[in-house]
Amino acid sequence: MEGDFEADFADIRELQVFTDKLEKLVQVLQRNVDIGQEIQSFIARAQRHSPSRLSPVFEDTASSLQTSILQHRVHSSRIQSLISRAKGSAMLVQNILDIRATDTAAKINVRMRELAEKNARETRSMSVLSLISAIFLPAIFLATIFGTNFFDYVEGNLHIASNFWIYIVMAVEN
Known part of the structure; x- marks a missing residue:
């Protein structure tokens, strides 16, 4: 059928594995942000107890660290967006599979009803034949x-x- 979407339960599983990996990556990025903030705190303490001539070095390091932390947060935000989209795609695939399963079940039900009606007709025919045989x-x-x-x-x-x-x-x- 034109525009038909090929999907099965393996696709949902692959999206779940992908989502799990992205969530682990978000955790790693968050841990890096936490470590970066701890290092910033350490640099601030070290700068207070260091000679003023080292101040530019500490400021450059703190600035680079702040940039790195911001980049990690941006990456984390983008990955969160990917996770959300992957979950939405998984729900879409699941809905498509549910619709197909419902359609297939409806077709099976129609066929079963036809078979039951045919069976009932054959049972009536056999009853008539049995009656005729019993008489003759x-x-x-x-x-x-x-x-x-x-x-x-x-x-x-x-x-x-x-x-x-x-x-x-x-x-x-x-």
Whole structure:
């Protein structure tokens, strides 16, 4: 279908792994910011107890450190944005998969209903055939037995042939 989106549960898992890695990276950046702030505090204390001629070195170092901290915060903010987008994409993929699953379930339900209706029709047909068989089978059985040469009417009396047992054996075997 035009514009169809190929996705499966592996895609969601990959987005979750990606998001987990980004969250770990945010933690590392935050720890770097914390360490940078501790170093700034140490530099400020060291500058107070150092000769004034070292002041420009401390100020350059503090400025570089402040720039680094700001860059880490910017990177952390951008990564937070990526995390948010990845979670949104994962939700979108999950929604697409849910819609497809619902559509497939609806199609399966329609097919199951068709099969149930067909089964009901076949059951009614088999019931009719069973009823017809129950009515005519005894008559067919009697007609078959009396249509053989095992029985003979002589002067109004019924005589059974001596080899009738062969018929019984054959009927039981089948």
